[in-house]
Amino acid sequence: MSSKTLPYSNKDIHYDNAKFRQRSVFKVINQTLLTSNVKHHCTSCSTGKFLVLLMIFGIACLLLTHTSSPGSVSNGLVNGSGNGTYEHNISGGIRFPNLFRRAPRLPPQLTPDQIGGGGKLGPNWVDRQENVKKAFIHAWSGYKRYAMGFDELKPLSKQGVDGLGGLGATVVDALDTAMIMGVDEVVSEAGLWIEKHLSNRISEKGQVNLFETTIRVLGGLLSAYHLSSVNQGTNSTHTGPEPAVYLETAKNLADRLLSGFTSSPTAIPYGDVVLRDPSAHPAPDGLSSTSEVSTLQLEFNYLSSVSGDPKYTVAAMKVLEHMKTLPKVEGLVPIFINPNTGEFSGENIRLGSRGDSYYEYLLKVWLQKGPNRESNLTYLYDMYEEAMKGVRHRLVRKSIPNGLVFVGELPYGSDGDFSPKMDHLVCFLAGTLALGATKGITKEKAMRDNLLNFEDLENLKLAEDLAKTCFEMYSVTSTGLAPEIAYFHTEEFSDGGLDGGNKSSKYLNDIIIKRADRHNLLRPETVESLFVLYRITEDPKYREWGWQIFEAFEKYTRIDTGGYSSLDDVTKIPPHTRDKMETFFLGETLKYLYLLFGDTSLVPLDKYVFNTEAHPIPIEGTTKRV
Numbered sequence: 001m002s003s004k005t006l007p008y009s010n011k012d013i014h015y016d017n018a019k020f021r022q023r024s025v026f027k028v029i030n031q032t033l034l035t036s037n038v039k040h041h042c043t044s045c046s047t048g049k050f051l052v053l054l055m056i057f058g059i060a061c062l063l064l065t066h067t068s069s070p071g072s073v074s075n076g077l078v079n080g081s082g083n084g085t086y087e088h089n090i091s092g093g094i095r096f097p098n099l100f101r102r103a104p105r106l107p108p109q110l111t112p113d114q115i116g117g118g119g120k121l122g123p124n125w126v127d128r129q130e131n132v133k134k135a136f137i138h139a140w141s142g143y144k145r146y147a148m149g150f151d152e153l154k155p156l157s158k159q160g161v162d163g164l165g166g167l168g169a170t171v172v173d174a175l176d177t178a179m180i181m182g183v184d185e186v187v188s189e190a191g192l193w194i195e196k197h198l199s200n201r202i203s204e205k206g207q208v209n210l211f212e213t214t215i216r217v218l219g220g221l222l223s224a225y226h227l228s229s230v231n232q233g234t235n236s237t238h239t240g241p242e243p244a245v246y247l248e249t250a251k252n253l254a255d256r257l258l259s260g261f262t263s264s265p266t267a268i269p270y271g272d273v274v275l276r277d278p279s280a281h282p283a284p285d286g287l288s289s290t291s292e293v294s295t296l297q298l299e300f301n302y303l304s305s306v307s308g309d310p311k312y313t314v315a316a317m318k319v320l321e322h323m324k325t326l327p328k329v330e331g332l333v334p335i336f337i338n339p340n341t342g343e344f345s346g347e348n349i350r351l352g353s354r355g356d357s358y359y360e361y362l363l364k365v366w367l368q369k370g371p372n373r374e375s376n377l378t379y380l381y382d383m384y385e386e387a388m389k390g391v392r393h394r395l396v397r398k399s400i401p402n403g404l405v406f407v408g409e410l411p412y413g414s415d416g417d418f419s420p421k422m423d424h425l426v427c428f429l430a431g432t433l434a435l436g437a438t439k440g441i442t443k444e445k446a447m448r449d450n451l452l453n454f455e456d457l458e459n460l461k462l463a464e465d466l467a468k469t470c471f472e473m474y475s476v477t478s479t480g481l482a483p484e485i486a487y488f489h490t491e492e493f494s495d496g497g498l499d500g501g502n503k504s505s506k507y508l509n510d511i512i513i514k515r516a517d518r519h520n521l522l523r524p525e526t527v528e529s530l531f532v533l534y535r536i537t538e539d540p541k542y543r544e545w546g547w548q549i550f551e552a553f554e555k556y557t558r559i560d561t562g563g564y565s566s567l568d569d570v571t572k573i574p575p576h577t578r579d580k581m582e583t584f585f586l587g588e589t590l591k592y593l594y595l596l597f598g599d600t601s602l603v604p605l606d607k608y609v610f611n612t613e614a615h616p617i618p619i620e621g622t623t624k625r626v
């Protein structure tokens with residue numbers, strides 16, 4: 001990536017604390033004279049004039065001896081020194097204004113991680129992180145007691161259900177979360193179940209969805225393989241089976257999933273695979289979701305890299321190479337694709353269901369290849385960048401009356417009407433945009449090294465605005481939990497629907513919730529983005545927002561006998577529960593919350609990309625190869 005010159009001026013660098021910017025020295029002198037007692041009592045007498053002149057002389061001397069100070073806050077931001085420079089001002093820079101004026105109120109001189117240390121000044125993030133671990137153990141214990149080996153737990157009816165083909169999806173989805181949290185007992189229980197049962201299941205089971213099985217099961221196995229091999233990025237001691245068990249199981253699974261690619265006459269795979277045959281066929285309507293066929297590559301690439309067999313990456317990358325050639329609307333694509341023709345189907349464009357992770361993987365597959373990536377992959381980043389420009393141009397609007405930034409839809413294509421509908425799923429985009437802007441390093445470092453170009457800064461701004469909107473989708477409801485879908489009030493759209501029910505929310509009139517969309521499935525996208533944004537901006541507000549969301553999950557979705565449950569209606573208290581704990585609650589939601597509250601060196605974003613199910617995969621050339 002070439003680093004381009006920063007086109008923004010200092011004032012364009014968005015920080016909430018504008019009031020802390022340093023004032024000009026001459027303004028300070030002026031204000032000092034105008035506001036000091038000298039003015040009130042002495043300016044009309046000659047002694048007074050003499051004193052004023054003396055003071056100006058004194059100040060000029062002070063200035064001459066301090067002009068080399070580097071310490072302006074705005075300079076600090078451009079140089080990337082941010083808080084450090086600001087601390088310098090407080091402790092040892094230009095001090096004279098303090099002789100005359102009360103110092104401006106300043107935030108505590110602590111880094112976000114120090115604030116998290118549990119001192120008097122901030123919440124105890126270590127304790128909060130521990131609470132997330134306890135929640136994970138509670139979720140697992142319900143699953144283990146009532147549903148071990150099933151795909152999912154029904155926590156109210158206290159039984160298991162196979163909604164994902166019967167590969168014990170919760171076991172595999174939860175395993176690397178347990179490794180990262182250091183819950184060794186779960187690592188061991190899940191690992192031993194996989195060793196004993198999963199290969200047989202893979203050989204015997206029938207139809208599975210290629211995408212869901214890849215992101216949850218294959219992705220989970222590959223992360224477990226990596227994390228248990230390097231014992232890096234985890235708090236876990238080595239428990240469970242040898243890493244090779246995970247790799248062999250992953251190969252067995254992927255070999256069968258490959259029939260999704262080989263059965264199709266085009267580069268676009270069929271969506272349904274029958275594992276035991278193995279064979280594959282298109283979904284009943286003949287179409288595949290765009291996101292589903294383009295969200296397989298991180299997993300298949302990594303498997304080729306660790307197995308030494310290129311067949312996985314070759315098949316998966318053909319999809320993206322083919323998609324590069326298809327017509328788009330400013331980089332935006334319809335949500336269906338026909339595997340028999342290889343063409344997009346229909347005109348519906350959205351970043352919610354069926355569209356979302358197409359955009360996520362354009363960026364992440366490019367990132368996965370690491371700093372030494374071959375230039376023939378640049379097309380992925382180009383497609384990503386064009387699409388994000390398209391999002392900003394075509395899909396971003398503000399709500400009324402309070403201006404929440406949201407990403408809507410074009411259900412009838414580029415010439416049709418805009419719909420102010422946003423799935424909760426779209427909230428992944430805030431994290432992806434931030435990751436794409438800095439490529440995983442902190443904003444401070446990226447600024448210091450002059451790595452952010454105009455597009456990056458625009459994307460970062462949109463990321464922060466969108467994360468706020470996603471957080472407000474939680475805060476606006478009576479339960480503090482987001483609905484599955486929200487509509488936004490605009491000049492053109494004020495359609496009937498419910499408000500969220502939290503009468504103290506400023507955004508009650510901005511966000512409209514339709515009756516059919518009031519449920520919450522314990523989804524991760526908002527906390528995922530809060531985690532990425534916290535890592536990149538280091539702004540502690542993202543942790544606070546995450547904590548509020550976690551508390552709401554605890555209050556309304558925790559089932560005493562074990563597990564957590566989806567809800568039917570987030571606008572009512574008490575909310576009716578749905579009797580289902582999705583695998584991604586353990587695989588993603590709790591993992592991202594744990595990482596959000598923890599040490600920033602755990603699974604660093606410049607060394608790992610998370611697959612769309614939150615399974616970390618190492619970036620090539622940055623971690624020890626296994």
Ligand code: DMJ
Pocket residue numbers: 215357425523524525584588612613614
């Ligand atoms: C997960 O399976 C993945 O995050 C996917 O990309 C979208 N849907 C769910 C979580 O909401």
